Amino acid sequence: MPEAVAPIVVTPTLVAPTLAAPVLAASTTADDPYGSLNPEQRAAVEHDIGAGEGAARPLLVIAGAGSGKTNTLAHRVARLIQGGTDPQRILLLTFSRRAATEMTHRAGSVLARVMGMRASSAPASLPWAGTFHSIGARLLREYAGRIGLDPSFTIHDRGDSEDLMGMVRHDIGQSQIQGARRSPLKGTCLSIYSRAVNSRDPLALVLQSTFPWCKEWEAELKTLFGAYVDAKQEQNVLDYDDLLLFWSEMAADPELGPELGALFDHVLVDEYQDTNRLQAAIITGMKPDGRGVMVVGDDAQSIYAFRGATVRNILDFPQQFSQPAVLITLERNYRSTQPILDASNAVIAGARERYAKTLWTDKASTVQPQLVLIPDEAEQARWVCNRILEHREAGIALTAQAVLFRAASHSAALELELMRRNIPFVKFGGLKFLEASHIKDVLAVLRFAQNPSGRMAGFRVAQLIPGIGQATASKLLDEVGAAAEPTVAVEQFAAPARSAGDWREFVALYRALRTPGLRWPADIELVKTWYLPHLERMHDDAQVRVADVEQLAQLAGGYGTRETFLAEITLDPPEASSDRAGPPLLDEDYVILSTIHSSKGQEWKSVHVLNVVDGCIPSDMSTGNADDIEEERRLLYVAMTRAKQHLHLVVPNRFFIKQQAQMGDRHVYAARSRFITPAMLKHFEECVWTSAETRHTKKPMPDSVRMMVRDRARNAWK
Numbered sequence: 001m002p003e004a005v006a007p008i009v010v011t012p013t014l015v016a017p018t019l020a021a022p023v024l025a026a027s028t029t030a031d032d033p034y035g036s037l038n039p040e041q042r043a044a045v046e047h048d049i050g051a052g053e054g055a056a057r058p059l060l061v062i063a064g065a066g067s068g069k070t071n072t073l074a075h076r077v078a079r080l081i082q083g084g085t086d087p088q089r090i091l092l093l094t095f096s097r098r099a100a101t102e103m104t105h106r107a108g109s110v111l112a113r114v115m116g117m118r119a120s121s122a123p124a125s126l127p128w129a130g131t132f133h134s135i136g137a138r139l140l141r142e143y144a145g146r147i148g149l150d151p152s153f154t155i156h157d158r159g160d161s162e163d164l165m166g167m168v169r170h171d172i173g174q175s176q177i178q179g180a181r182r183s184p185l186k187g188t189c190l191s192i193y194s195r196a197v198n199s200r201d202p203l204a205l206v207l208q209s210t211f212p213w214c215k216e217w218e219a220e221l222k223t224l225f226g227a228y229v230d231a232k233q234e235q236n237v238l239d240y241d242d243l244l245l246f247w248s249e250m251a252a253d254p255e256l257g258p259e260l261g262a263l264f265d266h267v268l269v270d271e272y273q274d275t276n277r278l279q280a281a282i283i284t285g286m287k288p289d290g291r292g293v294m295v296v297g298d299d300a301q302s303i304y305a306f307r308g309a310t311v312r313n314i315l316d317f318p319q320q321f322s323q324p325a326v327l328i329t330l331e332r333n334y335r336s337t338q339p340i341l342d343a344s345n346a347v348i349a350g351a352r353e354r355y356a357k358t359l360w361t362d363k364a365s366t367v368q369p370q371l372v373l374i375p376d377e378a379e380q381a382r383w384v385c386n387r388i389l390e391h392r393e394a395g396i397a398l399t400a401q402a403v404l405f406r407a408a409s410h411s412a413a414l415e416l417e418l419m420r421r422n423i424p425f426v427k428f429g430g431l432k433f434l435e436a437s438h439i440k441d442v443l444a445v446l447r448f449a450q451n452p453s454g455r456m457a458g459f460r461v462a463q464l465i466p467g468i469g470q471a472t473a474s475k476l477l478d479e480v481g482a483a484a485e486p487t488v489a490v491e492q493f494a495a496p497a498r499s500a501g502d503w504r505e506f507v508a509l510y511r512a513l514r515t516p517g518l519r520w521p522a523d524i525e526l527v528k529t530w531y532l533p534h535l536e537r538m539h540d541d542a543q544v545r546v547a548d549v550e551q552l553a554q555l556a557g558g559y560g561t562r563e564t565f566l567a568e569i570t571l572d573p574p575e576a577s578s579d580r581a582g583p584p585l586l587d588e589d590y591v592i593l594s595t596i597h598s599s600k601g602q603e604w605k606s607v608h609v610l611n612v613v614d615g616c617i618p619s620d621m622s623t624g625n626a627d628d629i630e631e632e633r634r635l636l637y638v639a640m641t642r643a644k645q646h647l648h649l650v651v652p653n654r655f656f657i658k659q660q661a662q663m664g665d666r667h668v669y670a671a672r673s674r675f676i677t678p679a680m681l682k683h684f685e686e687c688v689w690t691s692a693e694t695r696h697t698k699k700p701m702p703d704s705v706r707m708m709v710r711d712r713a714r715n716a717w718k
């Protein structure tokens, strides 16, 4: 056991006094907090309650889209605590930090009702709720001494990891062009490495199945990955994959595995369909008999194979432990109307392997989902805007409407049209906050102070100082790396004469940041004061960037220490401006534009899905093998099941694609997505849109037109 396990406070709202674990009898009166659950949800919530602490059999809840998975999990947590489980001994693993916070709040309000309190007076504290990566980071820090890690390690985000991979490749002489062969780019190398680590497959297999064009580089890649691992170790940095890899190694260890498992009576995992092999190994390593393990997910919504997730985890779960798992299926959908479910069920029924379930609801409706055939993307944009405005006229707020697409670039035409018509929108899946160079600068200074061995951060910081370039920065880092006390090495470094004044200021900052007893978030204020003049010197649009830095400083105040802040912000970065700025458009109404991946877990009254054509869904990047195509089918299913009342699938006949080097960007003719087969057309109202502003007809398309379109689509490829 590590000594004291200090709870990480994920958000300020979790800094509540830890709930004691009162054993309370559930009220069965009208305000029974579990009274709203349906029988299957209730069975999941009550599963093996009273069997004794640590005795609950493994449980798999297969929860169809909109069947109340989140709701059920939150009630389960509340029920466990109500039954006497210490909240400190519940490990709750979610897909995002936001989901963990949401779950904690929901469980808290159920508990408050159980205890007859006002919700505000009993906020729950679940110190072990978070993503796999953030909980992994925390456990690794606790156990660092035992597994040969320096506990002051910093975490590299994807960009840092890519840069380090590039640097290592350069150092070992692999970046030069070798004859006619061009080695894979650093980003591709990192993807291959990451895929091999997360899938636990041998490199040769990963290359064969996913990166066949890199097969000839197997030997070089092996050497590169070995050197990359060494570099991480020397610099005391971990990348995202390490957090899971090291945790799973600990879980597999005959001594540490049981010790980790014994920290928790219950291990609950949300969105289990999107876990990878390492994550599954963590769970089975910590709890080989599956006692207290409950996972919730929907195999039909597994959409993260490109990150190494495997739907096999959920399909094989019942046989993973020394005792079989109990299976509960939630099929009652509370979100969509029956016609939307009929169409969605039909699409997913074509899947090769799945847990059989058929969603149903008592929400009858005569409005069928629409399948809209449109000449091209420009018309698609106009049509969608028209429909959005019509829905708003009919009383559906813009925020209750979403437009979903397979790839972030697919919304370009629509964004232009929305702007032209002054329809406000917020897009998810765009440029990430942490990718902005000024935010990277500030974080690099904090990281370099936290872990002076981290070369990527140090390299960036040194070059912020006028007069210091790559060579001088490298020299500085060599000296810091060789020194017993990094601060002294920085102070004694002979900076070029032309940098003297700026260098002195940096040295003063660095000393202050490394002074023991500095109370977070004072660090970020110091960095801000030092950095703002540099920001103004480097950027013409400094004002906008200053606002971002202020925002970062504000965010920082929500974390207990510099170390926690750096770890959490790297692991679960704010995605879009709306994410970081609190409610940005509080009084405004705006349409949501989102990639299908980012729409996970959400719902809207009206949903448009763009480009429901072969080449987009399934994406022509993903038609390599049958598994990829199955995942694309599930993506379409996820998109369709986000809709509550209105669903529109739009099929432009001609669309623009961004191609690889050989073909350039171009327009292609396309056919309706193969996932909507002729047999399924009965579930849709088919419409044709012929012209945007003037003529439009809304009538079923005659077969002759359909045939003509199909012929044209085919001819385009001849």
Ligand SMILES: Nc1ncnc2c1ncn2[C@@H]1O[C@H](COP(=O)(O)OP(=O)(O)OP(=O)(O)O)[C@@H](O)[C@H]1O
Pocket: 036, 037, 038, 041, 063, 064, 065, 066, 067, 068, 069, 070, 071, 072, 298, 301, 333, 334, 335, 600, 601, 602, 641
């Ligand atoms: N027992 C219930 N009675 C009434 N409404 C419910 C019940 N359970 C869940 N709901 C409602 O159903 C909707 C979907 O619930 P939730 O978001 O938990 O689903 P989900 O299973 O996580 O969905 P998905 O996996 O598709 O994202 C929510 O609006 C929720 O309030």
